[in-house]
Amino acid sequence: MLLTRRSTLTLAVAAALTLAACGKKEEAAAPGAEASAAAASGNVVKIGFAAPLTGPQAHYGEEYKNGVTLAIEDANAEKPMIGGQAVTFELVAEDDQADPKAATQVAQKFADDKVNGVVGHFNSGTSIPASKIYSDAGIPMVAMATAPAFTQQGFKNTFRSMTSDTQQGSVMGKYVVEKLGAKNIVIVDDRTAYGQGLADEFEKAVKAAGGTVSKREFTNDKATDFAAILTSIKAQNPDIIFFGGADAQSAPMAKQMKRLGIKAPLVSGEMTKTPNFVKLAGKEAEGTIASLAGLPLAQMPKGKDYETRYKARFNTDVATYSPYGYDAARAMIAAMKKADSTDPAKYLPQLAGNAYTDGVTTSNWAYDDKGDLKDGGITVYQVKNGDWVVLETVGGGAPAAAPAASAAQ
Incomplete structure (x- = not known):
């Protein structure tokens, strides 16, 4: 009886594997399957995002997040290949509540999770304390922070997405x-x-x-x-x-x-x-x-196109910050592509240079030696x-x- 049960189980497993193999072949022909396959094989590139998503400043954070979301969706639609493998970019968003203490907790979580890069934080008061944690972990961050002190700390991993105060x-x-x-x-x-x-x-x-x-x-x-x-x-x-x-x-x-x-x-x-x-x-x-x-949205290099696509995607108008969040994420991804690596240590020099020349807000997304944008109208x-x-x-x-x-x- 035991042999009979094992034989039956073996046949059942074989049949299931055959059906699964057939299913995979059909899935491979489906739209977007490359991204799904990349995710399934573990080639997921995690981009952390931090901003106030609750409280009186949540409207800033949500719009900022929308820009980053659209950037990642656009990048994944291009079926990216890095290091000879298909990759999928994944947004990992956290609410720092515009609070320095919460921001350092978020930063430590991102460091522990070994995210590949961070877009954020939004406020200068959260970006500055969080930047030390990211620096120690070797994680590049492109923040909305405008306080001069943010890029005057001597860290090599800190960059802005807007002009400074x-x-x-x-x-x-x-x-x-x-x-x-x-x-x-x-x-x-x-x-x-x-x-x-x-x-x-x-x-x-x-x-x-x-x-x-x-x-x-x-x-x-x-x-x-x-x-x-x-x-x-x-x-x-x-x-x-x-x-x-x-x-x-x-x-x-x-x-x-x-x-x-x-x-x-x-x-x-x-x-x-x-x-x-x-x-x-x-x-x-x-x-x-x-x-x-920067320039008014209508005068940005790709402002009008961005405005149309943003409204179609989120059913609301562009307010203030989302184009800068979009460009920050795309600049980080462009640096990874140029370095042909998602390893922060390998793509960081490309991010510090001028890997991104096709932005919404500017066609010259370039940094000085501190991490401040050079093109700052x-x-x-x-x-x-x-x-x-x-x-x-x-x-x-x-x-x-x-x-x-x-x-x-």
Whole structure:
């Protein structure tokens, strides 16, 4: 009886293997089978992603993540071969909650999991502490972080996907004095690495251009009531008020400025230049001025095509950060292809060079020796009739798009 059972089992296994083999042949002819085969054989290249995906900054993180997602989908559709083998790129996304402690935990998880590279983190305050962990693990990271300190640590694995606060702050400080005619300027920042860093660079540029910073105040990135600060500022009768921080704070600040009768316009950086700011501030958003790295979407080398494909894929408009997330992921993948290796130590020199010349945001994705982008134009926007419109692009190869506004607007 035992022999009979074993014989029966042997026949059953053989039949199952035959059917499985037939099934594999049919699957090989199906669309996308190369990617499936690569995944099945273990040739999966893990790209970590970290940003705030919950909390008041989740809208930044989700849009950023969408750009990286689209980049990985595009790369996989090209049926990539690296080291003579088909590979599949896989996004491994984590929520760092815009919190430095959570960010270091995410970074350690990525290091333990031996991801091949990281796109992120989003905030400077999370990217800076996480970068030490990635450096120790030898993992390249391309972050959205703009604080100068991020690439001044001496690490060889840290790169940006946007211009630094040094570039943005210096452009805006000069712009408000020379183009808006502002002489008496008040600065407020949220004490984050991003907000304070941007405000510091802005202040330097204002003074260098001959302007005066008559008062500097600070708040935090959780505050929504600025009555005391703004009442104090109103007595200074400033020409403009500059804010370094996110739209969750700049929007209520704009509303409260109008409520207190402050005539000076609010000027800020790219975390204010969002659809969310306009939504939160409502009619009080009018006249707000903000800078953003790079060219306007319509003027980017592949901006119009990206805009169409992004909306088709995610059923929403491009806001601010997703094109930079897309290019960061594609630059990392291009470096792997050029090195013909997914080993971080082998593709890192290609990432530091200029492996990616076909970007959405720029056709010259190249870094200096610190990891800062060389091609760094800044565009200045203003809210008019409930929408962000271009005032001027400074650098980056684009002409001015419109006459500058006056500080009295």
